[in-house]
Amino acid sequence: MFSGASSVNLDSKGRIAMPTRYRELLRVESEGKFVITVDIQSTCLLLYPIHEWHKIEAKLLLLSDTQQTERALKRLLLGHAHECEMDGNGRLLLPQTLRKYAGLEKHAMLVGQLNKFELWDESAWQQLIDESKQAITNENLASSERLSDFSL
Known part of the structure; x- marks a missing residue:
């Protein structure tokens, strides 16, 4: 399983x-193969090892082609x-259209x-971290049943 944030640079x-x-x-688990797509809720990219992407594909296959929201989700991700x-x-080569979507220039964060x-533009990642810290500070974690176990 993957955790941690790493600073990475995009080459020319x-x-x-x-x-x-x-x-x-x-290399062992997915033969170094990935599927990269957009995050539909944030301006970052999602990098799935191929074996994990197959699980996403199976879920997408169950979605309707006639229900507007489900079709839109499939259209964006696929x-x-x-x-x-x-x-x-x-190294992984990121297509220009995906780099543009996420606003990736030179410095990025791989999370x-x-x-x-997730692959974020470095400044967008820092802004998200600042907003997340503020949101956690303002939220009483103990009042959320799902988050109450996360008091450190």
Whole structure:
């Protein structure tokens, strides 16, 4: 499972280097293959190891092609889905359309989210962190049944 936030840079060709600590696991579990797509709730990209993407595909297959919201979800996730593979140096090439969607320039943050990664523009990530800290400060975690076990 993936966790932690890593600073990564995009090179002139739009590639990022996967942090070394994940490479071997990703090569073993998914042969270094990924599907990259958009996050429908945030301006970041989602990077799924191929075996995890197959689970998403199975869920999407169950959605309706006639119900407007379900069709829109499928259209966004599948329409932007791009399969790629880590090269010998552990790099992934990000398509221009996806880099544009997430506002990715040079500096980015790769954030482990258990079964996938999020890829954020570095400044957008910092802004999200600041907003998240403020939201947690303003929220009484004990009042939320699901979050009450997370008091540290």
